[in-house]
Amino acid sequence: LGIGAAMTGLRPVIEFMTFSFSLVAFDQVVNNATNMLTMSGGQFNVPITFRGPNGPAHQLGATHMHATECLYANFPGLKICTPATPRDAKGLLKTAIRDNNPVLVLEAELLYSSKGLVEPEGHELLIPLGQAELKREGTDVTIICYAQTVPMALAAAEALEEEEISAEVLDLRSIKPLDMGAILNSVAKTHRVVVAEQDRPYCGIGSEICYRIQKEIFDELDAPIERVPQEDVPMPYNERLEQAVLPSAAKIVAAVKKVCGA
Structure with missing residues (x-):
């Protein structure tokens, strides 16, 4: 229904209760919505936005906590x-709706309860897709992050500062397209990632980023790149086991110390 509405000129926004359940509509998303422009010879744009919670939540188990970004x-x-x-969230959503x-x-x-300035009065906020944001400047290591790993990375950077390690935090904001310019500039500055x-x-966003960095500026690296993803297991219900599986600020700190030789 949403794809058909988009083909007729509307700009529907489809909300999934969770992106884990978007897999029920997987065929419509990846075969119909994404291919219609090319399969129609450019006759039909599909300006449709899919939104909803994605990735880990809190003790919802394996079926409600899929992070689907690398799949899509x-x-x-x-x-x-x-x-x-x-x-x-607002700036990217508005840009997404206006995309053809x-x-x-x-x-x-887990970030739905976050608070902060959204859109200044009298100013329309549109954040371009594919534009990362430097959340914190540093000199010793670049922490590349997105979504819920951003507050983790910032917390890790605060802790590392007490140990005289200066961490730069780069929030991707978009993972397709990637802002490789921002990534490469930061890595060329800090030399550790x-x-x-x-x-x-397995086959994650971090894998793609690592490949592109080593392909473009391998000689700038002073240490192998470290990744802090989920563990490669189904998500458990038990809270302690769940925390053992998920990335965390403590795990990021440990990874930074490894690349910095600290």
């Missing part, structure tokens, strides 16, 4: 943004 990122024709703040192609707005459920991601490690 594999399909041409989809754009994917991952806001971490109220401001980014399918966009996924993957919202971190940790990628914090809310998805599992």
